[in-house]
Amino acid sequence: MTASEKKFLKSVGSNIAKLRREKGLSQLDVCAEIKMEKPNLSSIENGRQNVTSLTLLKIAKAINVDVKEFFEF
Amino acid sequence: MTASEKKFLKSVGSNIAKLRREKGLSQLDVCAEIKMEKPNLSSIENGRQNVTSLTLLKIAKAINVDVKEFFEF
DNA sequence: CAAAGGGTTATGATATATAATAACTATTAT
DNA sequence: ATAATAGTTATTATATATCATAACCCTTTG
Numbered sequence: 001m002t003a004s005e006k007k008f009l010k011s012v013g014s015n016i017a018k019l020r021r022e023k024g025l026s027q028l029d030v031c032a033e034i035k036m037e038k039p040n041l042s043s044i045e046n047g048r049q050n051v052t053s054l055t056l057l058k059i060a061k062a063i064n065v066d067v068k069e070f071f072e073f
Numbered sequence: 074m075t076a077s078e079k080k081f082l083k084s085v086g087s088n089i090a091k092l093r094r095e096k097g098l099s100q101l102d103v104c105a106e107i108k109m110e111k112p113n114l115s116s117i118e119n120g121r122q123n124v125t126s127l128t129l130l131k132i133a134k135a136i137n138v139d140v141k142e143f144f145e146f
Numbered sequence: 147c148a149a150a151g152g153g154t155t156a157t158g159a160t161a162t163a164t165a166a167t168a169a170c171t172a173t174t175a176t
Numbered sequence: 177a178t179a180a181t182a183g184t185t186a187t188t189a190t191a192t193a194t195c196a197t198a199a200c201c202c203t204t205t206g
Contacts, residue, residue, distance in 0.1 A: 001127075008130050026182060037166055042184055050125045052163065052193075054074070057081050071141035099152060110196055115154055125163075125193065 001050075010047035015070045017045040020063050033062040074123075083120035085129075088143045090118040093136050106135040 020030060027041045036058075043049045044059075053067075060067045093103060100114045109131075116122045117132075126140075133140045 005127055005130065009126060012126055028182070036164085038183075039166085039168095039185075040164065046184080048185095049163065050127045050193095052123045052125050053082060053085055053129070054078055054123045055164080056126070057078065066144065068141040068144035071139065071144065101152070109194085111152085112154070112156090112196085112198095113194070119154080121155095122193070123163095128194080 006047065009050060011073055012051070012070050013045045013047035013049075015072065016059060016063075019065050019069060020045075023063050023065075025063055030059060030062045034058040079120065082123060084146055085124070085143050086118045086120035086122075088145065089132060089136075092138050092142060093118075096136050096138075098136055103132060103135045107131040 020027070027038050027045070030036070031038045031041050036055075040049075041059075044051050044055070056067050056070055060070065093100070100111050100118070103109070104111045104114050109128075113122075114132075117124050117128070129140050129143055133143065
């Protein structure tokens with residue numbers, strides 16, 4: 001994994017976290033809705049995971065945003 | 074995989090294919106640049122693959138678009 | 147005709163995302 | 177002080193994305 005790829009995943013993760021907080025939701029709230037364990041969401045929000053499209057879709061639905069917002073830099 | 078998830082992947086794939094063609098690139102052109110085999114890109118463009126963020130990033134760079142464009146429905 | 151270019155389908159091996167659990171830190175409330 | 181809430185880190189098992197090859201369809205060109 002290159003440095004720019006790491007940056008990219010970090011950006012995606014922090015976008016998710018930012019949007020989630022803006023909606024007043026905790027990681028646990030989101031996890032409950034999409035049946036994900038909180039360590040896994042944490043790992044995604046911290047950019048340690050090369051998250052798949054469908055996982056992004058689930059998260060986006062749970063926090064009521066469009067997936068594309070995760071890629072607005 | 075639910076029906077709406079299938080639809081979502083189909084949409085992402087056809088967005089990729091559409092943007093690629095608009096740039097006048099063949100699957101092989103893109104594959105050469107990102108060192109991917111053409112059956113795999115075909116599979117992504119046809120929505121048969123739950124493509125990861127980094128793969129989307131590579132494809133986006135190769136066709137010179139933003140990843141978010143893959144998620145404009 | 148055959149060859150080439152663009153794309154698809156099937157399949158197997160390997161790398162890794164996801165699912166899950168436990169243990170930890172930090173902050174806030176009782 | 178301790179319980180609860182929110183988030184992180186580490187780790188393992190399982191599911192699956194990626195990588196890779198071969199064989200195929202179509203259309204176009206020599």
